[in-house]
Amino acid sequence: MADRDPSPSLRSGPDARGHFGAFGGRYVAETLMPLLLDLEAAYREAKADPAFRAELDHLLAHYVGRPSPLYFAEKLTRHLGGAKVYLKRDELNHTGAHKINNCLGQILLARRMGKTRIIAETGAGQHGVATATVAARFGLPCVIYMGARDMARQAPNVFRMRLLGAEVRAVESGSRTLKDAMNEALRDWVTNVADTFYIIGTAAGPHPYPELVRDFQSVIGEEAKAQMLAAEGRLPDLCVAAVGGGSNAIGLFHPFLDDPVELVGVEAAGHGLDSGEHAASIAGGRPGVLHGNKTFLLQDEDGQIRDAHSISAGLDYPGIGPEHAWLHAIGRVRYESVTDAEALDAFALLARVEGIIPALEPAHALAHVAKVAPAMAADRILLMNLCGRGDKDIFTAAEALGVRL
Amino acid sequence: MSSAGGAGGDRLARTFAAVAPRAALVTFVCGGDPAPELTPAILDALVAGGADIIELGMPFSDPMADGPSIQAGNLRALGAGVTIAKLIAIVAGFRRRNADTPIVLMGYVNPVLAHGVERFARDAAAAGVDGVILVDLPPEEADEVAPALAAHGLHLIRLATPTTDDRRLPAVLESASGFLYHVAVAGITGANSAAEAEIAAAVARLKAATRLPVAVGFGVRTPAQAAMVAAHADAVVVGSAIVDLVGAAAARGSNDVPGEVAAFVATLAEAVRGAPRRLAA
Numbered sequence A: 001m002a003d004r005d006p007s008p009s010l011r012s013g014p015d016a017r018g019h020f021g022a023f024g025g026r027y028v029a030e031t032l033m034p035l036l037l038d039l040e041a042a043y044r045e046a047k048a049d050p051a052f053r054a055e056l057d058h059l060l061a062h063y064v065g066r067p068s069p070l071y072f073a074e075k076l077t078r079h080l081g082g083a084k085v086y087l088k089r090d091e092l093n094h095t096g097a098h099k100i101n102n103c104l105g106q107i108l109l110a111r112r113m114g115k116t117r118i119i120a121e122t123g124a125g126q127h128g129v130a131t132a133t134v135a136a137r138f139g140l141p142c143v144i145y146m147g148a149r150d151m152a153r154q155a156p157n158v159f160r161m162r163l164l165g166a167e168v169r170a171v172e173s174g175s176r177t178l179k180d181a182m183n184e185a186l187r188d189w190v191t192n193v194a195d196t197f198y199i200i201g202t203a204a205g206p207h208p209y210p211e212l213v214r215d216f217q218s219v220i221g222e223e224a225k226a227q228m229l230a231a232e233g234r235l236p237d238l239c240v241a242a243v244g245g246g247s248n249a250i251g252l253f254h255p256f257l258d259d260p261v262e263l264v265g266v267e268a269a270g271h272g273l274d275s276g277e278h279a280a281s282i283a284g285g286r287p288g289v290l291h292g293n294k295t296f297l298l299q300d301e302d303g304q305i306r307d308a309h310s311i312s313a314g315l316d317y318p319g320i321g322p323e324h325a326w327l328h329a330i331g332r333v334r335y336e337s338v339t340d341a342e343a344l345d346a347f348a349l350l351a352r353v354e355g356i357i358p359a360l361e362p363a364h365a366l367a368h369v370a371k372v373a374p375a376m377a378a379d380r381i382l383l384m385n386l387c388g389r390g391d392k393d394i395f396t397a398a399e400a401l402g403v404r405l
Numbered sequence B: 001m002s003s004a005g006g007a008g009g010d011r012l013a014r015t016f017a018a019v020a021p022r023a024a025l026v027t028f029v030c031g032g033d034p035a036p037e038l039t040p041a042i043l044d045a046l047v048a049g050g051a052d053i054i055e056l057g058m059p060f061s062d063p064m065a066d067g068p069s070i071q072a073g074n075l076r077a078l079g080a081g082v083t084i085a086k087l088i089a090i091v092a093g094f095r096r097r098n099a100d101t102p103i104v105l106m107g108y109v110n111p112v113l114a115h116g117v118e119r120f121a122r123d124a125a126a127a128g129v130d131g132v133i134l135v136d137l138p139p140e141e142a143d144e145v146a147p148a149l150a151a152h153g154l155h156l157i158r159l160a161t162p163t164t165d166d167r168r169l170p171a172v173l174e175s176a177s178g179f180l181y182h183v184a185v186a187g188i189t190g191a192n193s194a195a196e197a198e199i200a201a202a203v204a205r206l207k208a209a210t211r212l213p214v215a216v217g218f219g220v221r222t223p224a225q226a227a228m229v230a231a232h233a234d235a236v237v238v239g240s241a242i243v244d245l246v247g248a249a250a251a252r253g254s255n256d257v258p259g260e261v262a263a264f265v266a267t268l269a270e271a272v273r274g275a276p277r278r279l280a281a
Helices: A030-047 A050-064 A074-080 A099-112 A126-138 A148-153 A155-163 A178-191 A209-217 A219-232 A247-256 A322-329 A340-354 A360-375 A391-400 B011-019 B036-049 B068-079 B084-097 B109-115 B117-127 B139-144 B146-151 B169-174 B196-209 B223-230 B240-252 B257-273
Strands: A023-027 A070-072 A084-088 A117-122 A142-147 A167-171 A196-198 A238-242 A262-270 A286-290 A292-297 A333-339 A381-385 B024-030 B053-058 B103-107 B131-134 B158-160 B180-183 B214-217 B235-238
Touching (some): A050 A099, A099 A196, A117 A178, A155 A167, A155 A391, A238 A247, A238 A360, A286 B109, A292 A322, A322 A333, A340 A360, B024 B036, B024 B214, B024 B257, B053 B084, B084 B117, B103 B109, B117 B146, B235 B240
Parallel strands (some): A262 A333, B053 B103, B103 B131, B180 B214
Antiparallel strands (some): A023 A292, A070 A084, A286 A292
16 A cells, blocks of 8 residues: 555545535435436546547547647737746637537547437537537537527627537526526436436536536646646746636646646636626635535525626636635635726737737636736746637627727 | 424324325425515415415525426515525414424525524424425435434425436435425426326335335326326425416416415315325335
């Protein structure tokens, strides 16, 4: 037997019951419990099967275009006048965001489990597009649930999903955004348990979803770590990523958890934390149970879930993945927040300075980078996950900037 | 077995014994729907109509296991300002008028956590609540809630579903108490209905595995469906149809929502009482 490690890895979670400390778990209707247990067993088998990993790696390389580049943003670095800023270019992936990494992994799992129908929820539409894409690639019928309000602000992605053969169902309940789409997807799943695989897009939901989404997204951090060592011969000092549910952030952070690297997740502060109109679950929420897991939630005194607000549909969610809740609780990751206005400034900044139009989600991370990089010494290295491209957001951004298209 | 039932003794066990050999009629309403002021009269109306057991829904903003009817009921109730504290007070008032009809609070776990588990269990038991159903709290996650409920003599009622196979059933039954709630269809409330043969087979299987009474719900909307279920189960649960009726009456501006509820429940009660008994002993 190996000696007991004096400083146990922070990468070993969740525990056998799907808990990250006091967070996570499986808070679902009994109908879904056997399915989650089956999914967990199937995932354990797949993880141990080299053929599963090989097929996924092949698709990531040839279908998605991985590895995504690690780009030294020289002009941005000069503009900010401090730390060297590197961008992990996951916006260059097929479908334009990091979401495809996870969707490929899950659809391979679905096929392995003999499931013949795919469902998913989507906020900004990036996860919906990625799911519709892999469903088309594997020839499986696919239903995407999307809040009616999000459909209005992400019309290009609705068109994309339909072009890819998916059925997009408008969700009119509640705030008509991502949380309501997730409720509706869960209702579909509980009704169609025999044939349906639910591809959850964020690192939240009932165990084992937070774990498997994290594992499929960790390719981001693993690549970035190797690329950074090749480029600079050392690890970055600071990693920054936007956090809604937190899939791109956990994908970047997880491979760095045991390293001496500072990690900062950036929540959406919407109109400001004091306005009450934001999506910052850690800064403005408290622990509770929603969508199958215990985590930080925006809720009132009676435990009713409050509507989130963010200009970014992908961050407009009143919760955060349970592993983030735990990383916050133990102090390993710091969670900051950025307003709609700050994110819009960063959106415009990257376009002008680097010729890259970022999605509004990573624009939140960039706004934080723009705040902290100038105060860092020139020999410090900052790594940001540019997890999506901004084509989908040009209408939202134009409207916010007062431009009529 | 826990010594459930609080100060009222085990009202659930007494009720099942009293109505036997026929099935009990369990009626669900959303607490506070359409307004908390109407809930006491609606509870009385359920009893007047012939309900044997009442499930009182604790509204939640995100009722993931519920169909459109109960989603709408939850929203009406929340819009009218209902809270768990108000519902517990309403039950305490009901208990002063009615010492016998069991009341089971049903809902999702987050509002209970926000209220405080110990405070919830203590106040609910003192008010005369008999049991609790938490839809999104499977046995695996019950540690935070179950001990407090047990300490205050409240039954934590478990659900079995069409996906509860033989591997899963022992986990469901291990901590089950009060009665076992069989969800007749995989799905949300108020949607599809199960076929009679499926219900008969499911009840027989569950009764072979537990001595608890078996209630059957989900998709039971009409007196005819209630009679069919009552022929096989120890209790039949009707929810969405009553919630729909409350919603429609409120939308119409009815000045007698409780009266309409009592009239509909009477048709269910008559059907359940007249049902032929096919339950294997």
